Structures are given as structure tokens and as C-alpha cells.
Amino acid sequence: xxxxxxxxxxxxxxxxxxxxxxxxxxxxxxxxxxxxxxxxxxxxxxxxxxxxxxxxxxxxxxxxxxxxxxxxxxxxxxxxxxxxxxxxxxxxxxxxxxxxxxxxxxxxxxxxxxxxxxxxxxxxxxxxxxxxxxxxxxxxxxxxxxxxxxxxxxxxxxxxxxxxxxxxxxxxxxxxxxxxxxxxxxxxxxxxxxxxxxxxxxxxxxxxxxxxxxxxxxxxxxxxxxxxxxxxxxxxxxxxxxxxxxxxxxxxxxxxxxxxxxxxxxxxxxxxxxxxxxxxxxxxxxxxxxxxxxxxxxxxxxxxxxxxxxxxxxxxxxxxx
Amino acid sequence: xxxxxxxxxxxxxxxxxxxxxxxxxxxxxxxxxxxxxxxxxxxxxxxxxxxxxxxxxxxxxxxxxxxxxxxxxxxxxxxxxxxxxxxxxxxxxxxxxxxxxxxxxxxxxxxxxxxxxxxxxxxxxxxxxxxxxxxxxxxxxxxxxxxxxxxxxxxxxxxxxxxxxxxxxxxxxxxxxxxxxxxxxxxxxxxxxxxxxxxxxxxxxxxxxxxxxxxxxxxxxxxxxxx
Numbered sequence: 001x002x003x004x005x006x007x008x009x010x011x012x013x014x015x016x017x018x019x020x021x022x023x024x025x026x027x028x029x030x031x032x033x034x035x036x037x038x039x040x041x042x043x044x045x046x047x048x049x050x051x052x053x054x055x056x057x058x059x060x061x062x063x064x065x066x067x068x069x070x071x072x073x074x075x076x077x078x079x080x081x082x083x084x085x086x087x088x089x090x091x092x093x094x095x096x097x098x099x100x101x102x103x104x105x106x107x108x109x110x111x112x113x114x115x116x117x118x119x120x121x122x123x124x125x126x127x128x129x130x131x132x133x134x135x136x137x138x139x140x141x142x143x144x145x146x147x148x149x150x151x152x153x154x155x156x157x158x159x160x161x162x163x164x165x166x167x168x169x170x171x172x173x174x175x176x177x178x179x180x181x182x183x184x185x186x187x188x189x190x191x192x193x194x195x196x197x198x199x200x201x202x203x204x205x206x207x208x209x210x211x212x213x214x215x216x217x218x219x220x221x222x223x224x225x226x227x228x229x230x231x232x233x234x235x236x237x238x239x240x241x242x243x244x245x246x247x248x249x250x251x252x253x254x255x256x257x258x259x260x261x262x263x264x265x266x267x268x269x270x271x272x273x274x275x276x277x278x279x280x281x282x283x284x285x286x287x288x289x290x291x292x293x294x295x296x297x298x299x300x301x302x303x304x305x306x307x308x309x310x311x312x313x314x315x316x317x318x319x320x321x
Numbered sequence: 322x323x324x325x326x327x328x329x330x331x332x333x334x335x336x337x338x339x340x341x342x343x344x345x346x347x348x349x350x351x352x353x354x355x356x357x358x359x360x361x362x363x364x365x366x367x368x369x370x371x372x373x374x375x376x377x378x379x380x381x382x383x384x385x386x387x388x389x390x391x392x393x394x395x396x397x398x399x400x401x402x403x404x405x406x407x408x409x410x411x412x413x414x415x416x417x418x419x420x421x422x423x424x425x426x427x428x429x430x431x432x433x434x435x436x437x438x439x440x441x442x443x444x445x446x447x448x449x450x451x452x453x454x455x456x457x458x459x460x461x462x463x464x465x466x467x468x469x470x471x472x473x474x475x476x477x478x479x480x481x482x483x484x485x486x487x488x489x490x491x492x493x494x495x496x497x498x499x500x501x502x503x504x505x506x507x508x509x510x511x512x513x514x515x516x517x518x519x520x521x522x523x524x525x526x527x528x529x530x531x532x533x534x535x536x537x538x539x540x541x542x543x544x545x546x547x548x
Contacts, residue, residue: 025429222410228396229404230427231398231399231427233427236396
């Protein structure tokens, strides 16, 4: 058998474009990495479940907070506040003031409770009727119940209350609904806590994936050595591990998404019942395309990042002996 | 093709594997390096493959001073050299075809061209019919031939081999040497480390004998008639 050396075999053949070769190599490396995962289904599944659960947790809490927020926003009447007017104001003056405030853009409606109505109601409800009859004058002022408009935020609400309180005819603004604001403040804290927790869980994912990739690298040490020996660069030997990290991220993120969606599905009926009880129109907020993308994107990023850091660290160490 | 000038390789313990070794191998030569184990044969090949660097002196391969090859450029440097190992270093997790194709994949050769060239290389070592088998199912001689196919699939100008027949019986050793001889006939430069003196004597190539890291003798034998 003769050894032939034809010209086109000497140099790397350039008939296909470098880009399409690069693309084909990546495609085959990526499928190879996927195949490797499927050959150890149990171990791979564990990693995917860990990523899925770890990401599903903050994502689910986030959805719950979002729902709580929209729910509290729909408690319109909970934002009503009372304005007590000066004692010397007449009923017609109070009516005029009520109409004036009602014209504000950030006010939905104003209801006037005159001093007489208030006294009557107080007599009926307090049980002090007899004692109150002894009083010559009505000690109660006229009052307004202001319902803010739907577009208000916590800050604009405080501004509205302040401005009304500063009117010369008003004496006192009584906010009965500070608990709503406290509730919002709690939601803010919860959201911050989620962010911190999510960051910690993200670190956990990086450590777990990184450790798995490290074991994978150790198991394939011979292969890496041989590949380097015959001219494989660090980038070349790193590539399959990056793809492994990518697949862990993608599959783990998808699993997280399924977990959250299933959880929301389970919650849908009870929440609808609750909404019915409150006569609110509460629609359960689900994961939109952006949020789903964010979950999967985060998972892929974490997987890639973990494998990149690990592979970069270990590839340099493994050299042919 | 290969030139060593006063090369010394000292290991951290202070032991010298090569001491002031100078030698040269011309383009198109087929040269054997002989000597007992520990004489410095493997170290010489490791310096050429840039697995190790010399403590002092210069190693020049194909007009490149290896001292100037930066760490990042080592992979590209190694791709110019075919390497055959005593334990052949095949990857057991993939078939023969993929083992031989690995250097081409590293070099970024397209799939179709790679397939053609892998089959050509396997044909040259008469193993075309075993391309789908796992290397572990092959005999020692066949495994070594797969290793050779992998070394020559990129058509290197220089092929270095460290004890390529170390694990083979005489008949298989001779077969491997014949394959090397055929590459040499088409212009490939070969540097082969071996302690199998009787086999080398039959081939009649130049011999570089090392003893304690130094040159012992260089001799050129007559080509044996029956090879």
C-alpha cells in the first residue's frame, strides 16, 4: 500500500467556511455534552432538580408578593380617611368644602358627615345616649370621609392628606388605614428579602454546578491530557464542560418554571374563592413571557458561569505529564 | 528539522536527565534514539513536544526555537508534530474513528474532510475495517496502529515516537516499524525512541545512543536487505 500525499490533504481544507465549521463543531459538542448527561440520568436529574427547586423558590415567592400587592391595591375603600373640620364651620360651608375637595383629580369622592348625623350615630352606637343628652351643645365637628382616586401611590396619598390637613377649614386628618401602608412596607421588606435570598441561592447553584463540573473534569482527566498532548487548546478542552453547564442551566431553569406554574395552578381556585369573599376582582398574576425568560435566562447564566469558572481553573492545572 | 544545542534538563531534585546534549536530525531522516531506561530518551522527546522545557540550551524544531513558543501557543506548536506513545493513549470512551479524528477536530477541519482523511489514515495502517470498534476491543498491535493513524492524520512533517513497540511482540514491532518506514519514504522526518536494539539493527537507520543524558555514539548501519 502506497502512502499518498495529495496537496489538499496537507493543509486544513478550506472548502467550507470557517464559520460553518465552527457552528457544526459547537452543535456536535453541545449534543455530545447532552448525550453525556443522558448517560448518567440519575446524577444529571439530581442537579436539574436542585437547580429547579432552588430557582423556583424565590420565583414563586415573588409571584405571591406581586399578587398580594395587586390585591391590596384593589382594596379601594381601605384607603378612605376622615377629615374633621373646625368647630365653627356651618353645614353649608362644610358642603362647599366637600365639593371643592371632590374636584381634585386625586380624589374619587367625598362624603359629608354633619355634626348632627355624627352625634346621632354616636348616641346609637356608644350607649352614652343619656349622658350625651345632658350636653347642651353638640361637641362633635362636621367631618368629611375622603376616598382617594385609584391612581394614588403611598407618597401621593400622604401628600393629599397633608394638603387637606393644611386647609384653614380643617382641624384634623385621621388616617384609619395606616395598616395598608404598613402592609406595603412589609411587602417591600419581603421583596428585598427575596432578592437577598435569591442571590444566596444563586451562589449555591454556582457552587453545586461548579462542583459537579469539577468531578466531571477529574473523571475525564486522561481525555483532557491526551487532547492537550495532541494539540488541543484550553478553549477546546473547556468547550464540552461549558456546554454541560449550559444544559444544566437550561434544563434546571425549565424545571423551575414548571414547578412555579404548577404551584400557581394549584393556588388558582383558593385565591379565586378568597377574591369572591372580598368582592374584589382579583386575577391571579401568573408568570409572563418576560418572567419565564428571566428564570430560564438566570439558570443558563448561572450554569455557564459556574462551568466557566471551574473549567478555567482546572484546565490550566491539567497538563500532560 | 531538529537541532539541540548544549541542552541540559535538570529536575528539581538536582538530577540531570540530559547534560549538555547537542544533536541534529535532518529533514526526511529516520533516526532512532537508544539507551537504557533513564538515559534521557523520553526527556529528549518531551522537550521536542514541549511537555517540558530545557533548563539550559536550545531546542530548535522546524526552524522554531521552542524557547520562544509561548505557553498559549503550545497547542498550535504540538499540532505540527505527530506523536506516538508506548501506551498509545487512545480514548476508551469512543470508537477508533473518533480517536483518529480528534486531531482534525482540534484543527477545525470540516466533518466531511475529516471523514475522508481519517479513512485514509486508517487505510495506511490497515485498520479501515475496524473504524467503528472501541479501542479496548483491539489487540495491542492494532491499538498501537490506531495511535499511529492518529499521529499521521494531520500529515505532520515530523513524527516522534516514544517506545512505540515497547508493548509489542517482535512480529508486531516489525509491522509497526514498516509503517514508519513507509512514512519516511514519503518525506516524513521520524525520531523514534527505542531500546529494541536488535530490531533497530535490522532497519539500518541512524542511531543516536544516549547514556546518562549524554551522547554515547552515533552510527549509521547498512540497510538490512530483508526488510
